[in-house]
Amino acid sequence: MLRKGDIVLVAVMILVVAAGYYIINLTRSSGDGAVAVIKLNNEVVKKIDLNSVAGTELVRLEGKYSNVIAVEKGRIRFQDADCPDRLCVNTGWISLRGETAVCLPNKAMIVIEGEDTATDGIAY
Amino acid sequence: MRTKSIIKIFFLLIVPLIVTSCSRGEEPHYSMQEFHMGTIITEKVYGENAEKAAREAMDKIVGIEGLMSLDAEGSEIKKLNDNSGKSWVELSPETIYVLEKSKEFSDLSGGTFDITVGPLVKAWGISTDNQRIPGDDELKNLVSLTDYNDLLIDKSSNRAMLKREGQMVDLGGIAKGYAADCAIEIYKKHGIKSAIINLGGNVKVLGSKPDGTPWKIGIQNPRAPIGKIVGIVEVTDKTVVSSGDYQRYFIEDSVRYHHIIDPRTGRPADSGLMGVTVITDSSIDADALSTAAFVLGLEKGMELVESLDGVEAVFIDVDKKIYVTDGLKGKFIFEDESKEYEYVEER
Numbered sequence: 001m002l003r004k005g006d007i008v009l010v011a012v013m014i015l016v017v018a019a020g021y022y023i024i025n026l027t028r029s030s031g032d033g034a035v036a037v038i039k040l041n042n043e044v045v046k047k048i049d050l051n052s053v054a055g056t057e058l059v060r061l062e063g064k065y066s067n068v069i070a071v072e073k074g075r076i077r078f079q080d081a082d083c084p085d086r087l088c089v090n091t092g093w094i095s096l097r098g099e100t101a102v103c104l105p106n107k108a109m110i111v112i113e114g115e116d117t118a119t120d121g122i123a124y
Numbered sequence: 125m126r127t128k129s130i131i132k133i134f135f136l137l138i139v140p141l142i143v144t145s146c147s148r149g150e151e152p153h154y155s156m157q158e159f160h161m162g163t164i165i166t167e168k169v170y171g172e173n174a175e176k177a178a179r180e181a182m183d184k185i186v187g188i189e190g191l192m193s194l195d196a197e198g199s200e201i202k203k204l205n206d207n208s209g210k211s212w213v214e215l216s217p218e219t220i221y222v223l224e225k226s227k228e229f230s231d232l233s234g235g236t237f238d239i240t241v242g243p244l245v246k247a248w249g250i251s252t253d254n255q256r257i258p259g260d261d262e263l264k265n266l267v268s269l270t271d272y273n274d275l276l277i278d279k280s281s282n283r284a285m286l287k288r289e290g291q292m293v294d295l296g297g298i299a300k301g302y303a304a305d306c307a308i309e310i311y312k313k314h315g316i317k318s319a320i321i322n323l324g325g326n327v328k329v330l331g332s333k334p335d336g337t338p339w340k341i342g343i344q345n346p347r348a349p350i351g352k353i354v355g356i357v358e359v360t361d362k363t364v365v366s367s368g369d370y371q372r373y374f375i376e377d378s379v380r381y382h383h384i385i386d387p388r389t390g391r392p393a394d395s396g397l398m399g400v401t402v403i404t405d406s407s408i409d410a411d412a413l414s415t416a417a418f419v420l421g422l423e424k425g426m427e428l429v430e431s432l433d434g435v436e437a438v439f440i441d442v443d444k445k446i447y448v449t450d451g452l453k454g455k456f457i458f459e460d461e462s463k464e465y466e467y468v469e470e471r
Contacts, residue, residue: 042158085251085374091349099351100164104372105251107159118459120333121166122351123364123401124325124344124371 034097035113036076038069042107050074050095050112065106076110078103151318151334154178161189161300163324169311170318170334177314181307181321188306191219192299194242194292201293205242209289212278220282222295222302223275225408229298230272233416233428238272238387242292248392250383251372257381263390270387297367297384301411304328304363308407325350325371328363328407343438345462346370346398354446354465355438356457357403365410367418368399368440386419395421401438402429403452409435422447440465447471 038046040061048057048071058079059069067088070079075095078088081103088103097114154174157166165185169178191200200219207213215223226239243266249255258266274287286293300323308330311319319330320339329339341364342353357364369382369392386393400417402410413435417425422439429437429449438456439447444465448456458467 039157084253084255085372087251087372094349094351096351099349102164102350104159104163109157109159109164111157118340119342119353119356120168120339121320121322121327121329121364122325122342122344122353123327123366124350124368 034074034095036071036094037111037113038108039111040106040108048076050076061106061108063106063108065103067103067106067108069110076112077101078108078110081106153334156182158182160185161193161303161323162296163300164322165324166322167307168320169316171316173314173316174319177311177316177319180314181310184306184310185303185323188218188299188303191216192222192295194294201295204284204286205292208286208291212276212283212285214281214283217282218302220277220279220284222298222408223277223284223293224279225302226293226295226298226412227272227275227277229409229412229416233413233420235272235387236419237297237412237416238270239293239295239298240270240272240275240286240291241385241387242294243269243290244385244387244390245294245296245383246292248381248383248385250374250381250392255374255381257376258390267388267390270390297415298408298411300324300326301363301365301407301409304407304411326363326365326407326411329359330361332360343401343440344368344370344399345460345465346440347444347464348462352461354440354458354460354462355467356459357401357438357452357455358457359403362403362405363407363410364401364403365407365414366399366401367414368397369393370398384415384418393419395419395425397421397425397439397441398444399440400425402435403437404432404435413437 034050036048036050037044040063053071053073057071061067065083067078068080070077075093077093078101081088083103083105091101094101097112099112102109151170153168153170155168156178167178190196193199200215203213229237247258247266269291274291276285304321304323304326307321308328311330317331318334321328327341332338338358338360340356340358343355345352345354346368373380373382382392384393397418400414402414404410417429422441429435436449436451446465446467
Protein backbone atom coordinates (compact mmCIF):
# COMPACT_ATOMS: atom_id res chain seq x y z
CA MET A 1 0.00 0.00 0.00
CA LEU A 2 1.21 3.46 -0.87
CA ARG A 3 0.96 6.11 1.74
CA LYS A 4 -0.79 9.36 0.95
CA GLY A 5 2.53 11.20 1.03
CA ASP A 6 3.96 8.83 -1.64
CA ILE A 7 1.06 9.45 -3.96
CA VAL A 8 1.47 13.20 -3.67
CA LEU A 9 5.20 12.84 -4.28
CA VAL A 10 4.66 10.70 -7.39
CA ALA A 11 2.04 13.12 -8.72
CA VAL A 12 4.35 16.11 -8.25
CA MET A 13 7.22 14.29 -9.98
CA ILE A 14 5.09 13.32 -12.95
CA LEU A 15 3.94 16.92 -13.29
CA VAL A 16 7.50 18.27 -13.15
CA VAL A 17 8.78 15.81 -15.76
CA ALA A 18 5.80 16.34 -18.05
CA ALA A 19 6.18 20.11 -17.81
CA GLY A 20 9.88 19.78 -18.63
CA TYR A 21 9.28 17.76 -21.78
CA TYR A 22 6.49 20.12 -22.78
CA ILE A 23 8.70 23.18 -22.49
CA ILE A 24 11.50 21.54 -24.49
CA ASN A 25 9.06 20.67 -27.24
CA LEU A 26 7.68 24.19 -27.31
CA THR A 27 11.06 25.82 -27.75
CA ARG A 28 11.96 23.31 -30.47
CA SER A 29 8.99 23.82 -32.72
CA SER A 30 9.50 26.24 -35.55
CA GLY A 31 7.44 29.21 -36.54
CA ASP A 32 7.91 31.76 -33.82
CA GLY A 33 10.74 34.23 -34.24
CA ALA A 34 11.44 33.14 -37.82
CA VAL A 35 14.01 35.35 -39.51
CA ALA A 36 14.31 35.37 -43.30
CA VAL A 37 17.69 36.13 -44.87
CA ILE A 38 17.78 37.39 -48.45
CA LYS A 39 21.04 36.91 -50.36
CA LEU A 40 22.13 38.08 -53.80
CA ASN A 41 25.47 37.09 -55.39
CA ASN A 42 26.64 35.51 -52.12
CA GLU A 43 26.02 38.73 -50.14
CA VAL A 44 23.34 39.20 -47.49
CA VAL A 45 21.00 41.93 -48.77
CA LYS A 46 18.45 41.96 -45.98
CA LYS A 47 17.33 40.17 -42.83
CA ILE A 48 13.67 40.34 -41.92
CA ASP A 49 11.94 39.22 -38.72
CA LEU A 50 8.86 37.69 -40.30
CA ASN A 51 6.75 38.32 -37.22
CA SER A 52 7.28 42.05 -37.23
CA VAL A 53 5.83 42.45 -40.73
CA ALA A 54 2.44 44.13 -41.09
CA GLY A 55 0.63 43.97 -44.41
CA THR A 56 2.72 43.08 -47.48
CA GLU A 57 6.24 44.39 -47.97
CA LEU A 58 8.05 44.15 -51.29
CA VAL A 59 11.81 43.77 -51.74
CA ARG A 60 13.38 44.22 -55.18
CA LEU A 61 16.58 42.42 -56.13
CA GLU A 62 18.59 43.57 -59.14
CA GLY A 63 21.22 41.11 -60.32
CA LYS A 64 21.68 39.55 -63.73
CA TYR A 65 17.87 39.38 -63.66
CA SER A 66 15.44 40.93 -61.24
CA ASN A 67 13.25 39.42 -58.54
CA VAL A 68 10.43 40.86 -56.50
CA ILE A 69 10.15 39.31 -53.05
CA ALA A 70 6.90 39.59 -51.08
CA VAL A 71 6.95 39.46 -47.29
CA GLU A 72 3.93 38.98 -45.06
CA LYS A 73 3.57 38.12 -41.40
CA GLY A 74 5.22 34.74 -40.92
CA ARG A 75 5.95 34.03 -44.58
CA ILE A 76 7.99 35.14 -47.61
CA ARG A 77 8.19 34.29 -51.32
CA PHE A 78 9.56 35.23 -54.73
CA GLN A 79 6.49 36.97 -56.14
CA ASP A 80 7.78 37.95 -59.54
CA ALA A 81 10.93 37.48 -61.63
CA ASP A 82 12.17 38.02 -65.16
CA CYS A 83 14.55 35.04 -64.99
CA PRO A 84 14.15 32.38 -67.70
CA ASP A 85 12.62 29.54 -65.68
CA ARG A 86 10.72 31.34 -62.86
CA LEU A 87 11.25 28.28 -60.65
CA CYS A 88 11.77 30.77 -57.83
CA VAL A 89 8.20 32.05 -58.22
CA ASN A 90 6.83 28.53 -58.54
CA THR A 91 8.32 27.64 -55.16
CA GLY A 92 5.62 29.71 -53.48
CA TRP A 93 5.57 30.79 -49.84
CA ILE A 94 8.11 29.55 -47.32
CA SER A 95 7.67 29.96 -43.59
CA LEU A 96 9.45 27.22 -41.63
CA ARG A 97 12.99 27.17 -40.29
CA GLY A 98 15.47 25.77 -42.79
CA GLU A 99 13.18 26.32 -45.79
CA THR A 100 14.80 27.87 -48.82
CA ALA A 101 13.60 29.49 -52.02
CA VAL A 102 16.15 29.99 -54.74
CA CYS A 103 16.55 31.79 -58.05
CA LEU A 104 19.61 30.14 -59.57
CA PRO A 105 19.72 32.30 -62.73
CA ASN A 106 19.82 35.47 -60.62
CA LYS A 107 21.96 33.93 -57.84
CA ALA A 108 19.33 34.99 -55.32
CA MET A 109 18.00 33.09 -52.33
CA ILE A 110 15.74 33.39 -49.34
CA VAL A 111 16.53 31.23 -46.33
CA ILE A 112 14.55 31.02 -43.12
CA GLU A 113 17.21 30.98 -40.41
CA GLY A 114 17.52 28.03 -38.12
CA GLU A 115 17.83 24.34 -38.59
CA ASP A 116 15.32 21.89 -39.90
CA THR A 117 15.46 19.34 -37.12
CA ALA A 118 14.11 16.44 -39.18
CA THR A 119 17.06 16.19 -41.61
CA ASP A 120 20.64 17.38 -41.96
CA GLY A 121 20.49 17.93 -45.71
CA ILE A 122 18.28 17.37 -48.71
CA ALA A 123 19.36 15.47 -51.84
CA TYR A 124 17.23 17.42 -54.33
CA MET B 125 12.86 2.54 1.30
CA ARG B 126 9.82 3.14 -0.78
CA THR B 127 10.36 6.90 -0.93
CA LYS B 128 13.93 6.23 -2.05
CA SER B 129 12.86 4.06 -4.93
CA ILE B 130 10.30 6.62 -6.00
CA ILE B 131 13.03 9.25 -6.05
CA LYS B 132 15.20 6.87 -8.10
CA ILE B 133 12.46 6.57 -10.69
CA PHE B 134 12.14 10.32 -10.74
CA PHE B 135 15.83 10.66 -11.61
CA LEU B 136 15.52 8.04 -14.31
CA LEU B 137 12.74 10.08 -15.88
CA ILE B 138 14.54 13.36 -15.58
CA VAL B 139 17.93 12.25 -16.99
CA PRO B 140 16.81 12.16 -20.64
CA LEU B 141 15.19 15.55 -20.09
CA ILE B 142 18.47 17.07 -18.96
CA VAL B 143 20.37 15.33 -21.75
CA THR B 144 18.02 16.58 -24.49
CA SER B 145 18.12 20.13 -23.23
CA CYS B 146 21.92 20.14 -22.98
CA SER B 147 22.51 18.54 -26.37
CA ARG B 148 20.72 21.46 -27.97
CA GLY B 149 23.83 23.53 -27.41
CA GLU B 150 25.55 22.38 -30.62
CA GLU B 151 29.13 21.36 -31.25
CA PRO B 152 31.18 24.29 -32.61
CA HIS B 153 30.94 24.38 -36.38
CA TYR B 154 31.38 26.61 -39.39
CA SER B 155 28.75 26.98 -42.12
CA MET B 156 29.03 28.54 -45.58
CA GLN B 157 26.50 28.96 -48.36
CA GLU B 158 27.44 30.33 -51.78
CA PHE B 159 26.41 30.17 -55.43
CA HIS B 160 28.93 28.36 -57.63
CA MET B 161 28.82 25.78 -60.43
CA GLY B 162 25.36 27.00 -61.35
CA THR B 163 23.91 25.97 -58.00
CA ILE B 164 23.98 26.67 -54.27
CA ILE B 165 26.72 25.11 -52.23
CA THR B 166 26.24 24.63 -48.49
CA GLU B 167 28.93 23.39 -46.13
CA LYS B 168 28.70 22.60 -42.44
CA VAL B 169 32.00 21.60 -40.93
CA TYR B 170 32.58 20.64 -37.28
CA GLY B 171 35.73 20.81 -35.19
CA GLU B 172 38.78 22.90 -34.61
CA ASN B 173 39.85 23.85 -38.14
CA ALA B 174 36.29 24.06 -39.42
CA GLU B 175 36.44 27.56 -40.88
CA LYS B 176 39.79 27.04 -42.59
CA ALA B 177 38.69 23.71 -44.05
CA ALA B 178 35.32 25.04 -45.25
CA ARG B 179 36.91 28.05 -46.93
CA GLU B 180 39.59 25.97 -48.60
CA ALA B 181 36.95 23.55 -49.91
CA MET B 182 34.87 26.44 -51.29
CA ASP B 183 37.97 27.88 -52.99
CA LYS B 184 38.66 24.46 -54.49
CA ILE B 185 35.11 24.36 -55.87
CA VAL B 186 35.56 27.79 -57.44
CA GLY B 187 38.76 26.44 -59.02
CA ILE B 188 36.99 23.35 -60.39
CA GLU B 189 34.27 25.57 -61.85
CA GLY B 190 36.96 27.64 -63.53
CA LEU B 191 38.52 24.55 -65.09
CA MET B 192 35.39 22.70 -66.08
CA SER B 193 32.63 25.18 -66.86
CA LEU B 194 31.44 25.57 -70.44
CA ASP B 195 32.11 29.25 -70.88
CA ALA B 196 34.45 30.59 -68.19
CA GLU B 197 37.46 32.38 -69.63
CA GLY B 198 40.38 29.97 -69.27
CA SER B 199 38.17 26.91 -68.82
CA GLU B 200 39.87 23.73 -70.01
CA ILE B 201 36.56 22.29 -71.17
CA LYS B 202 35.95 25.39 -73.29
CA LYS B 203 39.41 24.90 -74.81
CA LEU B 204 38.65 21.24 -75.52
CA ASN B 205 35.30 22.12 -77.11
CA ASP B 206 36.69 25.04 -79.13
CA ASN B 207 39.27 22.68 -80.64
CA SER B 208 36.87 19.87 -81.51
CA GLY B 209 37.77 18.26 -84.80
CA LYS B 210 40.96 20.30 -84.93
CA SER B 211 43.61 19.46 -82.39
CA TRP B 212 44.60 17.80 -79.17
CA VAL B 213 44.60 20.05 -76.12
CA GLU B 214 46.67 19.79 -73.00
CA LEU B 215 44.62 19.51 -69.80
CA SER B 216 45.24 19.29 -66.08
CA PRO B 217 45.34 15.79 -64.54
CA GLU B 218 42.12 16.70 -62.70
CA THR B 219 40.19 17.37 -65.88
CA ILE B 220 41.63 14.23 -67.45
CA TYR B 221 40.47 12.24 -64.41
CA VAL B 222 36.90 13.57 -64.70
CA LEU B 223 36.85 12.89 -68.47
CA GLU B 224 38.07 9.33 -67.93
CA LYS B 225 35.51 8.70 -65.19
CA SER B 226 32.82 10.04 -67.51
CA LYS B 227 33.76 7.59 -70.24
CA GLU B 228 33.87 4.76 -67.71
CA PHE B 229 30.26 5.45 -66.74
CA SER B 230 29.22 5.86 -70.36
CA ASP B 231 30.52 2.35 -71.02
CA LEU B 232 28.89 1.01 -67.88
CA SER B 233 25.51 2.57 -68.66
CA GLY B 234 25.33 1.74 -72.35
CA GLY B 235 25.77 5.39 -73.30
CA THR B 236 22.81 6.70 -71.27
CA PHE B 237 25.29 8.84 -69.39
CA ASP B 238 27.30 10.68 -72.03
CA ILE B 239 29.13 13.97 -71.51
CA THR B 240 29.24 14.61 -75.27
CA VAL B 241 25.58 15.69 -75.07
CA GLY B 242 26.95 19.26 -74.97
CA PRO B 243 25.47 20.36 -78.34
CA LEU B 244 22.03 19.01 -77.33
CA VAL B 245 22.13 20.67 -73.92
CA LYS B 246 23.03 23.94 -75.63
CA ALA B 247 20.25 23.59 -78.22
CA TRP B 248 17.59 23.12 -75.54
CA GLY B 249 19.10 25.82 -73.30
CA ILE B 250 16.97 24.74 -70.33
CA SER B 251 16.92 27.47 -67.64
CA THR B 252 18.81 29.92 -69.88
CA ASP B 253 17.55 32.91 -71.85
CA ASN B 254 17.66 30.73 -74.98
CA GLN B 255 15.48 27.82 -73.86
CA ARG B 256 13.40 26.43 -76.71
CA ILE B 257 12.18 23.20 -78.30
CA PRO B 258 14.55 22.32 -81.17
CA GLY B 259 13.10 20.87 -84.37
CA ASP B 260 13.32 17.18 -85.30
CA ASP B 261 15.97 17.64 -87.98
CA GLU B 262 18.14 19.71 -85.71
CA LEU B 263 17.88 17.09 -82.95
CA LYS B 264 18.69 14.26 -85.34
CA ASN B 265 21.77 16.09 -86.48
CA LEU B 266 22.92 16.79 -82.92
CA VAL B 267 22.25 13.22 -81.76
CA SER B 268 24.64 12.05 -84.46
CA LEU B 269 27.30 14.34 -82.94
CA THR B 270 26.79 12.77 -79.52
CA ASP B 271 29.17 9.85 -78.98
CA TYR B 272 31.53 9.44 -76.05
CA ASN B 273 33.75 7.20 -78.17
CA ASP B 274 34.77 10.33 -80.06
CA LEU B 275 36.31 11.77 -76.90
CA LEU B 276 39.94 10.68 -77.19
CA ILE B 277 42.10 10.76 -74.07
CA ASP B 278 45.86 10.33 -73.94
CA LYS B 279 46.53 9.96 -70.26
CA SER B 280 50.31 9.67 -70.56
CA SER B 281 50.54 13.18 -71.97
CA ASN B 282 47.43 14.61 -70.24
CA ARG B 283 45.84 15.50 -73.54
CA ALA B 284 42.38 15.01 -74.96
CA MET B 285 40.55 15.70 -78.19
CA LEU B 286 37.05 15.60 -79.60
CA LYS B 287 37.18 13.87 -82.96
CA ARG B 288 34.58 15.80 -84.91
CA GLU B 289 34.01 19.51 -85.31
CA GLY B 290 30.97 20.78 -83.42
CA GLN B 291 31.24 18.17 -80.67
CA MET B 292 31.11 19.44 -77.08
CA VAL B 293 31.49 17.90 -73.68
CA ASP B 294 29.34 19.18 -70.82
CA LEU B 295 30.38 18.09 -67.32
CA GLY B 296 27.12 19.28 -65.72
CA GLY B 297 26.26 15.68 -64.82
CA ILE B 298 29.50 14.82 -63.07
CA ALA B 299 31.60 17.84 -62.01
CA LYS B 300 29.59 18.53 -58.85
CA GLY B 301 30.19 14.95 -57.73
CA TYR B 302 33.91 15.38 -58.30
CA ALA B 303 33.83 18.65 -56.35
CA ALA B 304 32.08 16.94 -53.40
CA ASP B 305 34.79 14.26 -53.31
CA CYS B 306 37.50 16.95 -53.34
CA ALA B 307 35.81 18.88 -50.51
CA ILE B 308 35.73 15.80 -48.27
CA GLU B 309 39.44 15.17 -48.93
CA ILE B 310 40.19 18.76 -47.90
CA TYR B 311 38.22 18.33 -44.66
CA LYS B 312 40.16 15.17 -43.88
CA LYS B 313 43.46 16.94 -44.54
CA HIS B 314 42.52 19.44 -41.84
CA GLY B 315 41.76 16.70 -39.36
CA ILE B 316 37.99 17.20 -39.56
CA LYS B 317 35.98 14.20 -38.39
CA SER B 318 32.47 15.42 -39.09
CA ALA B 319 31.17 17.51 -42.00
CA ILE B 320 28.47 17.75 -44.63
CA ILE B 321 28.55 19.42 -48.03
CA ASN B 322 25.59 19.92 -50.33
CA LEU B 323 26.16 21.05 -53.92
CA GLY B 324 22.67 21.79 -55.14
CA GLY B 325 21.28 18.51 -53.87
CA ASN B 326 24.47 16.54 -54.36
CA VAL B 327 25.22 15.65 -50.74
CA LYS B 328 28.34 14.09 -49.24
CA VAL B 329 29.06 13.51 -45.55
CA LEU B 330 32.27 12.89 -43.64
CA GLY B 331 31.97 10.55 -40.68
CA SER B 332 28.86 10.74 -38.55
CA LYS B 333 27.32 13.73 -36.82
CA PRO B 334 29.36 15.07 -33.86
CA ASP B 335 27.04 13.22 -31.47
CA GLY B 336 27.93 9.94 -33.18
CA THR B 337 24.57 9.39 -34.87
CA PRO B 338 24.29 9.03 -38.67
CA TRP B 339 23.41 11.98 -40.87
CA LYS B 340 19.77 12.10 -41.89
CA ILE B 341 19.49 13.01 -45.55
CA GLY B 342 16.08 13.88 -46.92
CA ILE B 343 15.01 12.79 -50.37
CA GLN B 344 13.28 15.60 -52.18
CA ASN B 345 9.61 15.39 -53.13
CA PRO B 346 9.91 15.92 -56.92
CA ARG B 347 6.68 17.92 -57.06
CA ALA B 348 7.10 20.18 -54.04
CA PRO B 349 9.38 23.11 -53.09
CA ILE B 350 12.97 22.33 -52.13
CA GLY B 351 12.99 21.03 -48.57
CA LYS B 352 9.79 19.00 -48.83
CA ILE B 353 10.76 15.35 -48.66
CA VAL B 354 9.30 11.91 -49.32
CA GLY B 355 11.78 10.00 -47.19
CA ILE B 356 15.03 9.90 -45.28
CA VAL B 357 18.20 7.82 -45.52
CA GLU B 358 20.64 7.65 -42.62
CA VAL B 359 24.27 7.67 -43.72
CA THR B 360 27.85 7.78 -42.42
CA ASP B 361 30.77 8.48 -44.78
CA LYS B 362 28.53 8.36 -47.84
CA THR B 363 27.22 10.47 -50.65
CA VAL B 364 23.56 10.92 -51.57
CA VAL B 365 22.91 12.32 -55.06
CA SER B 366 19.62 12.94 -56.85
CA SER B 367 18.80 13.45 -60.51
CA GLY B 368 15.31 14.43 -61.53
CA ASP B 369 12.99 16.24 -63.88
CA TYR B 370 12.30 18.95 -61.28
CA GLN B 371 15.69 20.58 -60.89
CA ARG B 372 15.69 22.60 -64.11
CA TYR B 373 12.78 22.62 -66.49
CA PHE B 374 10.19 24.61 -68.30
CA ILE B 375 6.61 23.70 -69.09
CA GLU B 376 5.07 24.42 -72.47
CA ASP B 377 1.59 23.25 -73.52
CA SER B 378 1.54 21.25 -70.27
CA VAL B 379 4.62 19.24 -71.28
CA ARG B 380 7.56 19.32 -68.89
CA TYR B 381 10.91 19.85 -70.65
CA HIS B 382 13.67 19.14 -68.14
CA HIS B 383 17.46 19.30 -68.25
CA ILE B 384 18.42 15.60 -68.36
CA ILE B 385 18.80 14.87 -72.07
CA ASP B 386 18.63 11.28 -73.29
CA PRO B 387 21.69 11.01 -75.57
CA ARG B 388 19.84 8.47 -77.74
CA THR B 389 16.83 10.64 -78.58
CA GLY B 390 18.19 14.12 -78.01
CA ARG B 391 15.11 14.93 -75.94
CA PRO B 392 14.56 15.24 -72.18
CA ALA B 393 14.62 11.67 -70.85
CA ASP B 394 11.12 10.23 -70.79
CA SER B 395 11.66 7.01 -68.86
CA GLY B 396 8.68 7.14 -66.52
CA LEU B 397 10.71 8.48 -63.59
CA MET B 398 10.56 11.80 -61.75
CA GLY B 399 13.73 11.22 -59.76
CA VAL B 400 16.51 8.84 -58.79
CA THR B 401 18.70 9.12 -55.71
CA VAL B 402 21.95 7.16 -55.51
CA ILE B 403 23.72 6.40 -52.24
CA THR B 404 27.34 5.21 -52.34
CA ASP B 405 30.93 6.10 -51.31
CA SER B 406 32.12 8.19 -54.23
CA SER B 407 30.18 11.27 -55.26
CA ILE B 408 31.57 11.37 -58.81
CA ASP B 409 30.20 7.84 -59.28
CA ALA B 410 26.86 8.72 -57.70
CA ASP B 411 26.48 11.82 -59.87
CA ALA B 412 27.01 9.89 -63.11
CA LEU B 413 24.97 6.89 -61.95
CA SER B 414 21.95 8.90 -60.86
CA THR B 415 21.81 10.52 -64.30
CA ALA B 416 22.24 7.16 -66.06
CA ALA B 417 19.61 5.45 -63.91
CA PHE B 418 17.19 8.31 -64.50
CA VAL B 419 17.61 8.01 -68.28
CA LEU B 420 17.37 4.20 -68.14
CA GLY B 421 14.12 4.14 -66.16
CA LEU B 422 12.99 1.96 -63.26
CA GLU B 423 13.67 -1.55 -64.61
CA LYS B 424 17.00 -1.04 -66.33
CA GLY B 425 18.15 1.62 -63.89
CA MET B 426 17.49 -0.71 -60.97
CA GLU B 427 19.33 -3.49 -62.81
CA LEU B 428 22.37 -1.24 -63.32
CA VAL B 429 22.49 -0.11 -59.69
CA GLU B 430 21.96 -3.62 -58.29
CA SER B 431 24.84 -4.89 -60.46
CA LEU B 432 27.30 -2.63 -58.60
CA ASP B 433 28.76 -3.29 -55.15
CA GLY B 434 28.06 -0.77 -52.43
CA VAL B 435 25.57 1.24 -54.48
CA GLU B 436 21.98 1.77 -53.32
CA ALA B 437 19.21 3.84 -54.86
CA VAL B 438 15.71 5.23 -54.46
CA PHE B 439 13.52 5.53 -57.57
CA ILE B 440 10.41 7.69 -57.78
CA ASP B 441 8.21 7.11 -60.81
CA VAL B 442 5.65 9.38 -62.45
CA ASP B 443 2.84 7.54 -60.67
CA LYS B 444 4.41 8.72 -57.39
CA LYS B 445 5.47 5.22 -56.45
CA ILE B 446 8.76 4.82 -54.60
CA TYR B 447 11.05 1.81 -55.09
CA VAL B 448 14.37 1.06 -53.37
CA THR B 449 17.26 -1.35 -53.95
CA ASP B 450 17.38 -4.51 -51.83
CA GLY B 451 20.13 -3.06 -49.63
CA LEU B 452 17.90 -0.16 -48.60
CA LYS B 453 14.89 -2.24 -47.65
CA GLY B 454 14.18 -1.69 -43.98
CA LYS B 455 16.60 1.26 -43.98
CA PHE B 456 14.80 3.77 -46.16
CA ILE B 457 12.49 5.81 -43.94
CA PHE B 458 9.33 6.63 -45.86
CA GLU B 459 8.16 10.02 -44.64
CA ASP B 460 5.80 11.68 -47.05
CA GLU B 461 4.17 14.79 -45.67
CA SER B 462 2.19 15.30 -48.89
CA LYS B 463 0.47 11.91 -48.55
CA GLU B 464 0.64 11.58 -52.34
CA TYR B 465 3.35 8.95 -52.61
CA GLU B 466 3.27 5.23 -52.17
CA TYR B 467 6.25 3.21 -50.97
CA VAL B 468 6.34 -0.11 -52.85
CA GLU B 469 8.57 -2.41 -50.84
CA GLU B 470 8.05 -5.54 -52.92
CA ARG B 471 8.13 -5.25 -56.66
